[in-house]
Amino acid sequence: MSNSPEISPSPSLFIDGHWTAGSGNRRGAVLNPATGAQIGEVALAEAADLDAALAAAARAFGPWSRTSAYERAAILKRAAALARARAEEMAQAMTREQGKPLAEARMEAGGAGDHIDWYAEEARRTYGRVIPTRQPEVMQSTILEPVGPVAAFSPWNFPIGQIVRKIAGALAAGCTIIAKAPEETPSCIIILVKCFEEAGVPAGALNLVFGVPAEISAHLIPSPVIRKVSFTGSVQVGQHLGAMAARHLKRTTMELGGHAPYIVCDDYDIAKAAALGAGLKFRNAGQVCASPTRFLIQEAAFDGFAEAFVAAAQSLTLGEGTQEGVTMGPLAHARRLDAMQALVDDAVAQGARLLTGGARHGNTGFFFQPTVLADVPVSARIMNEEPFGPIAILNRFSDLSEAIAEANRLPFGLAAFGFSHRTERTHAMVRGIETGMLSLNHFGLAAPETPFGGVKDSGHGSEGGSEGIQAYLTTKFVSQLNG
Structure with a gap:
């Protein structure tokens, strides 16, 4: 991304390792909330684009989940370094499109590298355990495995701070991810995703889409490809998406509103x-x-x-x-x-x-x-x-x-x-x-090292801390008779 306030819709979607303007002609206006003026456009994904992202996430899951935790951590650490180097560019874009003072945007963008680094370290510490048995010839253990492709939905109020935890957590665990980002604040998120791309995240492991929220969620959540849903937003929307995920028995993390x-x-x-x-x-x-x-x-x-x-x-x-x-x-x-x-x-x-x-x-x-x-x-x-x-x-x-x-x-x-x-x-x-x-x-x-999440109508599950990566892992129990 350049430092220009104008953004081209051509690189808005990142699907299967390629930047694309999408298969249709729909565009969303990007406004400067301090003036109300339009300062750019963002391409909106069509069903064909979402199908391409689902196919890419499914195809990449096997190789990425089998990539060693050591290598996944190394890639994430490279992404963290790139995010720190481009923090000012992300902050400037964030302030133009979201409106927060530049000092606040710099704090948010500057913290992205810390969140990525935390998950890089957590990737190497997804320990299982050995369970004492009743029979000496039996070995019992648990193994933590990535849950599968993830659909993640993030809001505009902290466009970098919210989405970076979802992307880094999923990738660290060995999951692939389709991140649906807010149309109001695309530029800083595009810069962030390019950091992961240039760090060596393989094609299909990370996909970025923008679009009509109800259309995106209704297409992604029921898909048999998606095994996990992570959402940050209002209670009302969270209840709707949670019910949709429950109908398809999808695991969810819901970080919803508060008072x-x-x-x-x-x-x-x-x-x-x-x-x-x-x-x-x-x-x-x-x-x-x-x-x-x-x-x-x-x-x-x-x-x-x-x-x-x-x-x-x-x-x-x-x-x-x-x-x-x-x-x-x-x-x-x-x-x-x-x-x-x-x-x-x-x-x-x-x-x-x-x-x-x-x-x-x-x-x-x-x-x-x-x-x-x-x-x-x-x-x-x-x-x-x-x-x-x-x-x-x-x-x-x-x-x-x-x-x-x-x-x-x-x-x-x-x-x-x-x-x-x-x-x-x-x-x-x-x-x-x-x-x-x-x-x-x-x-x-x-x-980064502390859990972030609520109870009651404010949701369930946590991002950040050791709990953050657990949200993207599932437990496999193994009982083996020796001899």
Whole structure:
């Protein structure tokens, strides 16, 4: 890819080791969300392209799965080095097409190499075990084997951070993969896939497609070629794809939405908790599945926290991510502006206090003001629906048990945050909060070596950590009579 904001549709699909514009003429517009202007196009896959990708993944699975773990790791390490060398190019493309500030895009793109390296090492550590037997002449063991070709679906909010874990995890395990990437942010993903291509991933082991999401999933998931589905996205779409996969007995990993509680007890440093909370809330304009949304503050600390949090929100500079000093970019879609406004209006109509923001910012691009609501009733939509935008809820509690009950009230369970210096309080949060990830007194999520995933309606399975590669492996039990 060049540094030009224009992208050609000709290299958009990567199928069986070749870049192609696809078999049809459909194209998707690529927009700059900071201006609303079209800056490129991406080719959209047709059924024939998907069939070609399925055939390639099936054909490549045998040779790739039999490639030694040592060699797979070596290829992935070469891909990691290439990803680090091209991190700035990926970051620039990401900011143009997704909108996040360049500093955030650089962190995301710069971490791709770390994720690939982690899975490269995990490829060499897919250990089975020997099981003690009841008969001395029998040997019992387990062997971990790649599950088969994978269909992976990733979102636009972290276009590199989400897809790199799926690609690297599948390849490390010996699986082949068809990655359906977001049409909104193709350029940075194309650069990433070229890193794997140039590192020596064989033809067919990695395939990249863009297209109409419902068409792609309806074609790939029922295919007998696909043995595993990995999806990151909304709860509603995840439920639909999970049901489709279940009908065909496909294994799934589902990393879905959240509505993370952020519990601050009155013994903690309030200014510190507010600064971290605002940074996490308004990162990527709030378009983060693990973003804290319900800030539950103990009564004695509420006023000080609210004052510091609002000041942090008001200090943000909105603008195009490539501009110096910009600290929050736009929403990714024009339709999200109406969604944010509807949530704010509903909350205020039901008695919530609007402390700052609450409206669109400017008339160009898809910007929404950093917004803080206080004393929001449970009946408000935003208390029950994931906002996926720059809106924070500040509510108060008296006893920690009230905050834990509110944390568990919703069917979501992706991430949670807690702040207290008192051991009995942090232990109560560890024991009591129903969540896949809990970060206490700091932000500690999403490192390559740690599992990332939720419970309840936020999905199942994990990416990252030693759990990440397990998602692409199946266990074969062997019982052998000697002699």
